[in-house]
Amino acid sequence: MNSVLILLNSLNDWKPYCETDSLVTVTDYLEHRYGERKPKLVINLSDDYGYNSEGYYCSLLAQARGHRVLPGVETLNKLESGAGIRMTRSLQQLCHQWIERNRISNEIWQLNIYFGTCREKGLEKIARFVFDHYPCPVLRVVMNNHARNQIESVQALPLRQLSESEQDDFANALDCFNKKVWRSPRSAKPARYNLAILYDPNEKFPPSDKDALNKFLEVARKMNIHAELITEEEATRLMEFDALFIRTTTSLNHYTYRLAQRAAMNDIAVIDDPESIIRCTNKVYLCELFEKARIPAPASQLLFRLNDYTFEEISERLGAPFILKIPDGSFSVGMHKVGNEEELRAALGEMFEHSAVLLAQEFIPTEFDWRIGLLDGEPLFACKYYMAKGHWQIYNHAHDDTGRNLCGAWETVPIYKAPQKVLDTAVRAAALIGKGLYGVDLKLINGKAVVIEINDNPSIDHEVEDAVLGDELYYRILNHFVHCLNRLHAQ
Numbered sequence: 001m002n003s004v005l006i007l008l009n010s011l012n013d014w015k016p017y018c019e020t021d022s023l024v025t026v027t028d029y030l031e032h033r034y035g036e037r038k039p040k041l042v043i044n045l046s047d048d049y050g051y052n053s054e055g056y057y058c059s060l061l062a063q064a065r066g067h068r069v070l071p072g073v074e075t076l077n078k079l080e081s082g083a084g085i086r087m088t089r090s091l092q093q094l095c096h097q098w099i100e101r102n103r104i105s106n107e108i109w110q111l112n113i114y115f116g117t118c119r120e121k122g123l124e125k126i127a128r129f130v131f132d133h134y135p136c137p138v139l140r141v142v143m144n145n146h147a148r149n150q151i152e153s154v155q156a157l158p159l160r161q162l163s164e165s166e167q168d169d170f171a172n173a174l175d176c177f178n179k180k181v182w183r184s185p186r187s188a189k190p191a192r193y194n195l196a197i198l199y200d201p202n203e204k205f206p207p208s209d210k211d212a213l214n215k216f217l218e219v220a221r222k223m224n225i226h227a228e229l230i231t232e233e234e235a236t237r238l239m240e241f242d243a244l245f246i247r248t249t250t251s252l253n254h255y256t257y258r259l260a261q262r263a264a265m266n267d268i269a270v271i272d273d274p275e276s277i278i279r280c281t282n283k284v285y286l287c288e289l290f291e292k293a294r295i296p297a298p299a300s301q302l303l304f305r306l307n308d309y310t311f312e313e314i315s316e317r318l319g320a321p322f323i324l325k326i327p328d329g330s331f332s333v334g335m336h337k338v339g340n341e342e343e344l345r346a347a348l349g350e351m352f353e354h355s356a357v358l359l360a361q362e363f364i365p366t367e368f369d370w371r372i373g374l375l376d377g378e379p380l381f382a383c384k385y386y387m388a389k390g391h392w393q394i395y396n397h398a399h400d401d402t403g404r405n406l407c408g409a410w411e412t413v414p415i416y417k418a419p420q421k422v423l424d425t426a427v428r429a430a431a432l433i434g435k436g437l438y439g440v441d442l443k444l445i446n447g448k449a450v451v452i453e454i455n456d457n458p459s460i461d462h463e464v465e466d467a468v469l470g471d472e473l474y475y476r477i478l479n480h481f482v483h484c485l486n487r488l489h490a491q
Contacts, residue, residue, distance in 0.1 A: 003040040004178055005029065005067075007058050009047045013159050016167045026054045030061065041178065041239055042069040043137055047158045049076045068266050070239055071136040071156070078134060079156055085133045086150060088253070091126055098122040099145060107146055112157065112166060113139040114173030116236030124233070130154060131236060132258040138162070138170060178240045191226035193485050195478070196241040198259065199229055200248040208247045211462035212474075216245070219474040223482070235259055243269040243481045250277045250457045251328060269484040271477075272456040276436045280456035283359050284327045295429050296450045298362040305356045309348070311341040318362045325359040326351055335393065337363060364450065368408070370442045372418065372426035373458050373465060375480055376435045379427065381465050381473060382418035384411040385441075412467035425449035437477065 006022045007029050008014060014023055024034045026046050042062045046055025049071065056076055062069035071079075087095065098104075101122070111118055115138075116131030118124065130141055134154050142152040162170055197216060200206065208216075213229060220227035230237060232255055238244065244263045250256040250272055257277050263270035272280075279285060290297040299318050303309055314322060321339040324347050336347040351358055366387075373381040386408035387393060415423070426440035429451045439458025443450045459465060466473040 003038075005034060005037065005039040005042045007042060007044045007046060007055075008159070009054075013045070016164075017171050026058055029058055030054060039067050040242070042067045043174075043178070044069055044071060045137055045159050047160065049079065049156050051076075051080055068239055068268075071134070072266070074265070075134055075136055079136065079154065082153065084151065085130070085154070087126065087129065091129055092150070095123070095126060095143070104145065107144065108152065109143050109145070111141040111143060112169065113141060114170045115177035117169075117173045117176065119169050128232070128236060128255070132255070132262065135239070135262060137174075173236075176234070177237050192224050193226070193242040193482065194240065195220060195225055195227040195243045195245060195481060196230045196238065197227055197245045197247055198231070198235065198256070200231065203248055206248060207457050207459050209461045212460050212466070213247065215462060215466070215471065215474050216478065219471055220478055223475070223478055225478060225482070227478075238262060238268065239266065241268060242485055244271075245477075245481070246270070246272050246457065247460075248457075250281060252278065252281055267488055269481050269488065271437050271481070273434065273436055276434050276438070276456040279433045280438070280454050282327045283325050283453060284357055286453055287359060289432055290429070290451060293428075293432055295432070296425065296448060298364055298450060298452065300362070301360045303348070303358040303360055305352045309344070311338065311344045314338075314344070314360050318360060321363050323361045323363050324348070324351060325361060326355050327357060327359060328355075364443055364445060366443045366445070368411075369452065370418065370422050370426075370444065370449075371458070372423060372440045372442065373460075374426060374430045374438050374440065375476060377427065377431060379415045379418075379423055380437075380476060381469065382413050382415050382423075383465060384413065386410065410464055412465060414468050419444055419449070421447065421449045425451060429454055437480075 004022045005024050006014075006020070007024055007026050009026050011023055011025060028034055029042075042058070044055060044058050044062070046053070046058055049055045049059070056073070059069050059071060059073050059076055063073060098120070111120065111123060111127070113127045113130055116128050118127040130139060130151070136156050138157040138159065140155050140157040144150055144152040159170070197213065199208070199213060217227050217229070228241075235255065238259060244259065246256055246260065248256060250260070257274060260270050260272060260274045260277055264274055279289070284302060287297070287300045287302075289295075301314060301317055303314075303324075311320075321337050324336045324338055326335070336343070336351070338344045338347055348358070368384040368386040371383040371385055372379055373383075388406045388408045422442050422444055425442060426449075429440050430438045433454055433456070436456065437458060439455040441452040441455065443452060460473070460477075469476075
């Protein structure tokens with residue numbers, strides 16, 4: 001059973017491409033004539049996506065029929081209205097460098113994007129950025145050199161308007177985007193679900209090491225789930241999958257958040273979901289959340305770039321020394337321990353370059369932090385993360401002689417051996433975020449559990465977080481996806 005349908009106004013439009021049994025005419029799809037096939041994905045290549053056109057109704061009815069469709073009606077409405085997008089500064093700089101390198105002198109020039117890819121080497125990130133905002137099979141983007149290298153317009157490009165070389169680009173992009181169109185199933189028994197595990201092979205502190213990632217793949221096979229590692233470059237294939245598991249560090253102004261959004265919009269089960277990313281990745285938000293819900297947490301104070309502060313003023317409220325944090329830092333990066341006025345001046349000067357708001361927090365020294373991993377509101381694992389030797393953090397980012405980063409020891413304990421107050425407080429705190437996969441960091445002070453932060457992208461490393469449960473930990477996380485997908489498909 002083919003899980004992909006490609007919609008065309010006429011089957012003759014496909015003559016330049018290889019044969020596939022995925023093809024269906026727009027008329028047949030509208031009239032519900034596509035045999036016994038129950039597609040998971042519909043690629044709408046209609047000539048016209050305008051409001052009330054056949055192409056528009058194909059996308060509308062696909063969503064009503066529970067089919068995942070590209071482009072969706074929301075995308076078509078954005079294209080119709082001419083809603084624009086602005087590139088980030090880093091993308092503008094990348095674009096400027098490409099223009100200079102290729103000696104582009106025209107004020108206006110065009111970029112074709114096929115399933116989030118482009119022919120132009122060096123503009124791949126821009127193509128993915130546009131596709132994230134306008135998930136549509138073929139787009140033509142008009143760029144303006146004299147408007148700070150910004151996007152002038154984005155339009156859907158009909159298949160029949162492609163030149164011969166552009167047809168090659170389209171075919172190659174489709175092959176990468178959805179391999180099921182061309183390739184036979186791996187076995188006679190199809191997998192229950194397809195899971196994409198997003199990772200960054202070059203990440204310095206990844207949430208899961210290679211052994212853990214391989215464990216996810218191994219256990220998924222035993223559960224009849226097709227799991228596959230994908231990178232940012234392959235993320236345009238997202239619509240091919242039923243679920244997305246983000247195993248690279250998340251951030252709001254980042255491709256991980258955009259992919260989580262796209263997954264949620266298309267009924268793709270996702271960890272971490274966009275709402276959890278919003279709530280967890282910013283320590284300022286968490287600070288306010290804890291205060292409102294009366295969750296025990298270190299005393300804190302927000303610092304603003306436009307204001308002046310003295311060490312005496314802050315330490316009077318928080319004690320000395322105290323900690324300065326960049327709101328969206330992770331893995332102990334973006335933190336300073338401040339013990340005097342000179343250290344405060346230096347830290348503020350450096351940190352305000354990265355954020356207009358900082359968080360000053362009471363320093364609570366302990367031998368280790370508790371990390372309680374939770375899934376769907378229930379404790380999954382319990383770890384003690386010890387401070388790096390001779391240091392006040394779990395990670396010591398000062399390099400040793402071998403050039404490696406130092407981190408403290410760890411101890412994974414059975415859930416029942418973790419202090420009940422730590423478990424109860426972790427469950428209460430995580431309930432403020434959602435029902436996903438979280439890591440709640442706490443300190444136990446004089447019998448009182450204090451929440452330091454909640455992580456939406458907790459570490460799952462082999463022989464660390466899985467030291468007690470072993471393969472069962474991977475099974476429980478993967479089974480959570482299965483339950484979510486079963487609920488979605490039952491609706």
